[in-house]
Amino acid sequence: xxxxxxxxxxxxxxxxxxxxxxxxxxxxxxxxxxxxxxxxxxxxxxxxxxxxxxxxxxxxxxxxxxxxxxxxxxxxxxxxxxxxxxxxxxxxxxxxxxxxxxxxxxxxxxxxxxxxxxxxxxxxxxxxxxxxxxxxxxxxxxxxxxxxxxxxxxxxxxxxxxxxxxxxxxxxxxxxxxxxxxxxxxxxxxxxxxxxxxxxxxxxxxxxxxxxxxxxxxxxxxxxxxxxxxxxxxxxxxxxxxxxxxxxxxxxxxxxxxxxxxxxxxxxxxxxxxxxxxxxxxxxxxxxxxxxxxxxxxxxxxxxxxxxxxxxxxxxxxxxxxxxxxxxx
Amino acid sequence: xxxxxxxxxxxxxxxxxxxxxxxxxxxxxxxxxxxxxxxxxxxxxxxxxxxxxxxxxxxxxxxxxxxxxxxxxxxxxxxxxxxxxxxxxxxxxxxxxxxxxxxxxxxxxxxxxxxxxxxxxxxx
Numbered sequence: 025x026x027x028x029x030x031x032x033x034x035x036x037x038x039x040x041x042x043x044x045x046x047x048x049x050x051x052x053x054x055x056x057x058x059x060x061x062x063x064x065x066x067x068x069x070x071x072x073x074x075x076x077x078x079x080x081x082x083x084x085x086x087x088x089x090x091x092x093x094x095x096x097x098x099x100x101x102x103x104x105x106x107x108x109x110x111x112x113x114x115x116x117x118x119x120x121x122x123x124x125x126x127x128x129x130x131x132x133x134x135x136x137x138x139x140x141x142x143x144x145x146x147x148x149x150x151x152x153x154x155x156x157x158x159x160x161x162x163x164x165x166x167x168x169x170x171x172x173x174x175x176x177x178x179x180x181x182x183x184x185x186x187x188x189x190x191x192x193x194x195x196x197x198x199x200x201x202x203x204x205x206x207x208x209x210x211x212x213x214x215x216x217x218x219x220x221x222x223x224x225x226x227x228x229x230x231x232x233x234x235x236x237x238x239x240x241x242x243x244x245x246x247x248x249x250x251x252x253x254x255x256x257x258x259x260x261x262x263x264x265x266x267x268x269x270x271x272x273x274x275x276x277x278x279x280x281x282x283x284x285x286x287x288x289x290x291x292x293x294x295x296x297x298x299x300x301x302x303x304x305x306x307x308x309x310x311x312x313x314x315x316x317x318x319x320x321x322x323x324x325x326x327x328x329x330x331x332x333x334x335x336x337x338x339x340x341x342x343x344x345x346x347x348x349x350x351x352x353x
Numbered sequence: 354x355x356x357x358x359x360x361x362x363x364x365x366x367x368x369x370x371x372x373x374x375x376x377x378x379x380x381x382x383x384x385x386x387x388x389x390x391x392x393x394x395x396x397x398x399x400x401x402x403x404x405x406x407x408x409x410x411x412x413x414x415x416x417x418x419x420x421x422x423x424x425x426x427x428x429x430x431x432x433x434x435x436x437x438x439x440x441x442x443x444x445x446x447x448x449x450x451x452x453x454x455x456x457x458x459x460x461x462x463x464x465x466x467x468x469x470x471x472x473x474x475x476x477x
Contacts, residue, residue, distance in 0.1 A: 218441065224434045228427075 152314030152323035153244040162249070162326045162333075166297050169329070173336050177290060180340045189351035203351065216269065225267035232260035240334035244323040250330040254337025261342040270350060277342070279353040286339050289332040296325050358411055365407030372400035385453045386443050390436050397432045401425075 126133045143160055153159035161169050193200040236257030243249030265273045303310045315322030346353045372395055379392025402425045409425075412418035444456055 218438065220437055221434055224430055228430060 148317055151326065152317055153326050154317050154323075155244055155246060155249075157247075158244050158249050158326060158330070159323070162243075162329045163324075166300070166329065169333065170293055170297055173290060173293060173333055176336055176340045177286060180286070180343050183344060183347050187347045187351055188353075200351075218267070221267045225263055229260050229264045229267075232263065233257055236260060236334070236338070240330055241320065241327070243330040244326045245318065245320070250333025251337055253330075254334040255341060257334065257338040258341025258345075261338065262345045265342070265346065270346070273346075274353075277353070282339050282343055282353055285335050289335040293329055293332040296328055300325055362407040362411040365403050365410065369400045369403030369405075369407065372396060372403060376400060386447070387440060387454065390439060394432065394436055397436075398429060401428060 130136075143156060143164070147156045147159045148154065151159035151163040153163070189200050189203065194204050236253045236255075238253075239248035239256055240250055240253030243253065261273075261277070300310060300312075302308075310324070312324045314324050317323070321327070343353060376392050376394075376396025379395065380389050383389045383392055405421050405425045405428075409418040409421040412421060444450060444460065450456065
């Protein structure tokens with residue numbers, strides 16, 4: 025018996041009709057004290073002690089029976105009832121909170137302040153993006169989006185550090201040794217070269233990739249942008265690699281490609297944002313034209329930034345899939 | 354016209370939801386993976402496509418309706434392929450498979466051969 029059990033482990037043990045710690049210690053003490061004393065006593069005392077012991081055993085058995093038949097089901101019922109009560113209380117509290125919230129579209133809503141009013145009134149004029157959301161995340165709050173891209177990049181880097189297999193990793197990691205010794209142990213049963221999947225992928229992958237490109241390039245005109253388009257393109261790459269295997273993928277996408285693309289995209293993003301921060305902070309007129317709103321080449325830097333974010337998200341999604349599945353790109 | 358559209362949409366969406374419910378019930382009712390996939394496929398194909406068709410009918414213009422039809426086509430392409438892959442894996446890995454179904458020995462031989470070939474290719 026381990027001493028340090030959590031509250032829930034103890035509760036479950038109690039619910040599963042295990043004896044309590046107090047009962048166990050009492051029982052053990054009784055057994056210890058009862059046995060050796062018998063020899064030094066008079067026959068009457070021994071008989072008396074034996075009777076007492078039997079009585080105690082009988083009571084104990086009755087107690088155990090009672091606990092088994094009555095107390096444990098009662099405890100379980102109480103536990104269930106308390107669970108239901110707790111859930112109902114939470115539901116009631118949350119529903120009450122919902123009723124107190126301001127109505128949808130309420131003009132007195134606290135978020136309807138001058139900030140959003142300004143975004144809606146001046147957004148198109150200042151950013152040149154028809155899609156206000158893109159104008160916000162890639163112009164007014166572009167620094168935040170740079171941070172998000174960097175978070176993605178950092179996460180991919182860390183996953184690569186931890187999981188990527190190279191020549192050295194067998195020296196440090198038992199997992200890598202096991203994978204080297206038995207290279208197909210966990211992918212042996214996976215369907216490979218499946219003709220149905222391959223034929224479907226031939227149809228779907230180009231469409232998915234083109235849709236991703238469309239979503240990225242039209243980020244400033246319609247719902248979408250770098251993150252969603254990048255996710256679509258990453259899904260296309262994952263479908264391709266599932267259908268045709270890593271060997272064919274490596275013909276055009278290796279670790280080096282990944283590094284180059286992501287690094288160039290992040291640097292382009294950072295440099296173009298540096299430029300617009302510099303001009304904005306010093307009240308210099310930016311030389312990048314905003315173009316006519318609604319045209320594909322408009323809204324200044326937003327198109328470039330969208331493309332950068334799209335590349336980063338695509339590569340990161342594929343990188344995660346490849347590293348988690350195989351340990352290398 | 355507007356009323357006919359609304360009624361058609363309502364009937365189709367409700368029918369789709371009913372098929373989804375049947376699918377969910379089947380997933381819990383059946384015990385074996387392949388049977389469950391069969392039940393889930395009802396919700397995946399018929400249920401969702403009926404819902405989508407209802408939405409396409411009530412779409413404000415032709416173009417958005419066609420987009421929804423595209424979603425149905427995509428769904429019908431992807432869902433059977435994924436269940437095919439699942440079933441292949443199930444046939445090849447389940448050790449108690451013989452209790453539930455009979456697999457033709459040619460299929461098994463083909464599976465083994467394909468897996469062996471792939472393993473050799475990857476090793477080379």
